[in-house]
Amino acid sequence: MQPLKVVYDNSTVYNSSNNKLDNSKMEIKPVNPDRALDQKLVVKAQKGDKQAFSLLVEKYQLKLYRLISRMVRDQSEIEDIVQDSFIKAYRAIGNFRGDSAFYTWLYRIGINTAKNHLVSLGKRPKAMDANEIEEMENYESMSELRVSETPESTMMSNQIAETVNGAIQNLPDELREAISYREIDGLCYEEISELMDCPIGTVRSRIFRARETIAEKLKPLIETTNKRW
Amino acid sequence: MNEKISSLFDSEINNKEVDTLLSKKNKMAGVRSSMSDYQLISDVLKKKTILPKNNLTDKIMSAIDKEPTQMGGFVKANSSNTAVMSFEILPVLASIAVLIVIASTAFNIEVNSASTSQFLAKEDIPQEIINAHHAATANNMNYFIQVGDSAK
Numbered sequence: 591m592q593p594l595k596v597v598y599d600n601s602t603v604y605n606s607s608n609n610k611l612d613n614s615k616m617e618i619k620p621v622n623p624d625r626a627l628d629q630k631l632v633v634k635a636q637k638g639d640k641q642a643f644s645l646l647v648e649k650y651q652l653k654l655y656r657l658i659s660r661m662v663r664d665q666s667e668i669e670d671i672v673q674d675s676f677i678k679a680y681r682a683i684g685n686f687r688g689d690s691a692f693y694t695w696l697y698r699i700g701i702n703t704a705k706n707h708l709v710s711l712g713k714r715p716k717a718m719d720a721n722e723i724e725e726m727e728n729y730e731s732m733s734e735l736r737v738s739e740t741p742e743s744t745m746m747s748n749q750i751a752e753t754v755n756g757a758i759q760n761l762p763d764e765l766r767e768a769i770s771y772r773e774i775d776g777l778c779y780e781e782i783s784e785l786m787d788c789p790i791g792t793v794r795s796r797i798f799r800a801r802e803t804i805a806e807k808l809k810p811l812i813e814t815t816n817k818r819w
Numbered sequence: 820m821n822e823k824i825s826s827l828f829d830s831e832i833n834n835k836e837v838d839t840l841l842s843k844k845n846k847m848a849g850v851r852s853s854m855s856d857y858q859l860i861s862d863v864l865k866k867k868t869i870l871p872k873n874n875l876t877d878k879i880m881s882a883i884d885k886e887p888t889q890m891g892g893f894v895k896a897n898s899s900n901t902a903v904m905s906f907e908i909l910p911v912l913a914s915i916a917v918l919i920v921i922a923s924t925a926f927n928i929e930v931n932s933a934s935t936s937q938f939l940a941k942e943d944i945p946q947e948i949i950n951a952h953h954a955a956t957a958n959n960m961n962y963f964i965q966v967g968d969s970a971k
Contacts, residue, residue: 624830630837638888641847648851648876652858655870669875676879680886747869754863772829773864779831798825805856
């Protein structure tokens with residue numbers, strides 16, 4: 591894996607002994623593109639653009655679903671909580687200053703909505719310490735979905751996984767490599783372009799073509815699962 | 820279009836492309852559907868538990884469509900949106916400027932008319948009468964207190 595490209599700061603930097611440091615070696619954390627895009631969509635939503643907010647909903651509904659599933663098991667209850675959380679977020683979007691990441695703010699709303707939901711049912715929400723709350727709010731890569739699974743849903747999941755994996759294996763090498771670098775290794779387009787020695791535009795195109803090919807194979811299965819799930 | 824959606828999913832899209840996508844309001848359902856497909860593929864590749872494709876976003880957005888449109892809010896002044904903001908507040912500033920001009924014009928007319936009448940009044944009344952009037956007029960509270968005490 592290639593090292594991340596860093597942005598150098600020209601300001602003078604001193605260490606704890608007040609000695610001037612060579613600032614050309616200082617590594618400044620690059621702006622998180624995810625957060626920058628979210629902020630852009632938030633600003634648009636604050637100006638009344640509901641479509642911009644709908645993209646935030648699409649982006650985070652599943653992540654919020656996974657988060658809430660750690661507190662509530664029933665799928666329909668989780669859906670209600672996720673929906674309520676987004677409505678609350680929309681109503682309060684004007685107050686979002688961007689001091690934290692949008693998803694951190696949204697997850698906090700989600701956790702509070704879930705807690706209130708449990709209290710309204712006479713259940714005591716699981717007490718969480720500050721670390722646990724922070725972990726939940728920042729745990730972007732949460733993979734576990736703690737909902738009750740039926741034999742049918744398990745079978746469907748397996749079929750989808752087999753289809754995706756099969757489609758990946760049949761992709762041309764350059765498409766398979768590009769999508770793997772992105773989805774499995776989590777590299778950004780620039781890093782992939784360096785690794786594959788091609789322009790960023792080509793990376794972008796390869797990832798898109800890989801996704802479209804896989805999605806095409808999934809289409810009949812998704813249509814069936816939507817009817818049966 | 821779809822390539823832009825794929826880039827949007829990866830947050831590898833520039834501001835202009837976001838604007839282009841959002842401007843095609845009648846195609847937003849398609850945008851969300853593609854993003855949902857990409858999410859499913861991503862979950863499989865990352866070995867996450869798969870959640871069936873749902874219409875939760877549609878449900879949420881139909882609920883949000885019933886909400887009043889949110890306007891205003893905190894927009895951080897940075898290099899990218901300062902220009903936009905200044906253009907947005909120009910009409911407001913122009914309205915305020917017009918109001919100030921109207922108000923100050925009206926105020927000046929009143930002040931001028933008042934000062935003119937005072938000037939004319941001073942001209943008509945002889946100075947000794949004005950002095951006598953000032954001497955006979957109560958100019959502090961002691962006068963009224965004395966009147967109150969004498970009444971007892």
